[in-house]
Amino acid sequence: xxxxxxxxxxxxxxxxxxxxxxxxxxxxxxxxxxxxxxxxxxxxxxxxxxxxxxxxxxxxxxxxxxxxxxxxxxxxxxxxxxxxxxxxxxxxxxxxxxxxxxxxxxxxxxxxxxxxxxxxxxxxxxxxxxxxxxxxxxx
Amino acid sequence: xxxxxxxxxxxxxxxxxxxxxxxxxxxxxxxxxxxxxxxxxxxxxxxxxxxxxxxxxxxxxxxxxxxxxxxxxxxxxxxxxxxxxxxxxxxxxxxxxxxxxxxxxxxxxxxxxxxxxxxxxxxxxxxxxxxxxxxxxxxxxxxxxxxxxxxxxxxxxxxxxxxxxxxxxxxxxxxxxxxxxxxxxxxxxxxxxxxxxxxxxxxxxxxxxxxxxxxxxxxxxxxxxxxxxxxxxxxxxxxxxxxxxxxxxxxxxxxxxxxxxxxxxxxxxxxxxxxxxxxxxxxxxxxxxxxxxxxxxxxxxxxxxxxxxxxxxxxxxxxxxxxxxxxxxxxxxxxxxxxxxxxxxxxxxxxxxxxxxxxxxxxxxxxxxxxxxxxxxxxxxxxxxxxxxxxxxxxxxxxxxxxxxxxxxxxxxxxxx
Numbered sequence: 001x002x003x004x005x006x007x008x009x010x011x012x013x014x015x016x017x018x019x020x021x022x023x024x025x026x027x028x029x030x031x032x033x034x035x036x037x038x039x040x041x042x043x044x045x046x047x048x049x050x051x052x053x054x055x056x057x058x059x060x061x062x063x064x065x066x067x068x069x070x071x072x073x074x075x076x077x078x079x080x081x082x083x084x085x086x087x088x089x090x091x092x093x094x095x096x097x098x099x100x101x102x103x104x105x106x107x108x109x110x111x112x113x114x115x116x117x118x119x120x121x122x123x124x125x126x127x128x129x130x131x132x133x134x135x136x137x138x139x
Numbered sequence: 140x141x142x143x144x145x146x147x148x149x150x151x152x153x154x155x156x157x158x159x160x161x162x163x164x165x166x167x168x169x170x171x172x173x174x175x176x177x178x179x180x181x182x183x184x185x186x187x188x189x190x191x192x193x194x195x196x197x198x199x200x201x202x203x204x205x206x207x208x209x210x211x212x213x214x215x216x217x218x219x220x221x222x223x224x225x226x227x228x229x230x231x232x233x234x235x236x237x238x239x240x241x242x243x244x245x246x247x248x249x250x251x252x253x254x255x256x257x258x259x260x261x262x263x264x265x266x267x268x269x270x271x272x273x274x275x276x277x278x279x280x281x282x283x284x285x286x287x288x289x290x291x292x293x294x295x296x297x298x299x300x301x302x303x304x305x306x307x308x309x310x311x312x313x314x315x316x317x318x319x320x321x322x323x324x325x326x327x328x329x330x331x332x333x334x335x336x337x338x339x340x341x342x343x344x345x346x347x348x349x350x351x352x353x354x355x356x357x358x359x360x361x362x363x364x365x366x367x368x369x370x371x372x373x374x375x376x377x378x379x380x381x382x383x384x385x386x387x388x389x390x391x392x393x394x395x396x397x398x399x400x401x402x403x404x405x406x407x408x409x410x411x412x413x414x415x416x417x418x419x420x421x422x423x424x425x426x427x428x429x430x431x432x433x434x435x436x437x438x439x440x441x442x443x444x445x446x447x448x449x450x451x452x453x454x455x456x457x458x459x460x461x462x463x464x465x466x467x468x469x470x471x472x473x474x475x476x477x478x479x480x481x482x483x484x485x486x487x488x489x490x491x492x493x494x495x496x497x498x499x500x501x502x503x504x505x506x507x508x509x510x511x512x513x514x515x516x517x518x519x520x521x522x523x524x525x526x527x528x529x530x531x532x533x534x535x536x537x538x539x540x541x542x543x544x545x546x547x548x549x550x551x552x553x554x555x556x
Binding site for chain 2: 022023056075
């Protein structure tokens with residue numbers, strides 16, 4: 001089940017389409033990031049670190065009793081938290097099988113995020129997606 | 140550019156607009172905005188004469204050096220060796236044979252670390268660095284020290300971002316066999332008292348290595364006056380091409396050092412039972428060198444030394460002053476390194492966002508800065524920050540560009556704060 005602070009991916013997509021220029025889209029990403037549910041300090045440990053991004057990123061996936069993923073993630077950078085919110089909207093609450101079937105890169109392309117992200121930042125995002133896929137493969 | 144800015148710049152007697160006109164890239168646009176290039180500590184743009192020299196080499200010169208008995212090879216060899224002489228003259232070296240062409244400063248530091256370090260260091264010996272070194276002046280020493288059982292130590296940096304000279308002297312004893320130091324910090328812009336540090340290191344008999352990568356454009360370099368044993372600089376931070384740099388070393392030392400790479404060009408004789416090696420510089424230049432790169436570097440030095448460098452330095456000092464004043468206007472911003480004589484390189488953090496948030500917002504406004512640890516992680520640890528934004532100027536930077544940076548930062552504050 002999605003955390004209430006994170007809109008659904010459809011809502012995010014609709015908003016992105018409404019927002020014309022990069023500045024509004026960045027503003028929206030920053031906003032999404034600020035509303036991200038807090039990640040407990042004890043989860044911000046090396047084992048949960050996602051490398052590949054200049055900012056620090058922590059990501060933790062738990063499998064609940066109903067066999068659905070509960071994702072927690074955070075970064076020390078606002079824009080990265082916005083990207084994390086998009087990842088949560090895609091993956092949080094899905095079953096491992098559903099998560100494995102999600103083409104997150106295609107969603108990122110569809111949002112037009114790629115053109116707003118430098119190659120190094122894209123690498124960080126791909127690293128995040130890879131980590132979720134790896135975690136679900138073992139789930 | 141507004142009238143007030145123009146007046147400030149002309150007061151230094153430096154015509155920045157004429158200088159900028161020599162750099163084709165400076166007139167381009169990014170995301171529909173005029174480029175404001177403030178990543179000059181990473182690499183500088185190239186003036187037309189450098190671009191022309193590289194183009195001309197491939198268009199009408201191109202040949203391998205030091206071997207062909209034909210006109211093109213002789214021309215290429217002459218151009219290559221002329222570039223070597225230009226490099227020697229640029230740093231006050233008496234003998235062009237003391238100039239080894241490398242792939243850059245990193246390559247040069249690896250060369251001297253492995254060759255000199257490998258032959259010098261014994262268990263218990265020390266290599267003295269500083270906390271403000273670039274990774275390229277740390278990791279090669281760690282690699283060789285580990286192999287030799289030696290230890291790498293670093294002199295502390297003060298809160299102002301300067302070398303603690305008392306502590307530096309305190310770390311120097313007979314165990315220190317090599318002292319390697321950066322002349323101008325790529326992160327802080329601090330200009331280190333290198334002649335004094337070399338003198339102190341010499342007192343305990345240590346060999347001295349200077350990383351003059353940033354310094355090459357900041358102040359004149361004279362190896363005789365510094366008194367060092369080795370010095371390196373790289374082409375692309377000196378308005379020249381990437382992939383070429385220089386290691387200068389005292390000839391008597393270079394000729395006692397073992398080769399670092401093997402191959403063609405660096406030998407006097409090769410038998411399958413063993414080889415004998417050529418004297419420096421050929422000993423260290425195995426394989427076909429970056430000939431076009433060396434020619435481009437020679438052109439860059441020729442271009443740079445033709446400029447009114449006193450006026451350039453006055454302009455850069457005015458940029459350092461202007462940057463310091465304007466950055467102080469941005470709420471919650473802390474500049475790392477406040478040495479009064481620093482080069483116009485500004486690393487800073489803000490208490491309202493991560494550096495990584497600021498970079499793309501500035502980029503969208505056409506402003507190029509670097510974010511991250513700038514390959515100086517120990518220095519970042521020293522200042523207790525994981526990363527910073529770095530805005531670094533060159534002689535072609537204008538006061539108006541610094542003003543654009545400040546406007547961009549205020550905008551970022553509105554969006555992120």
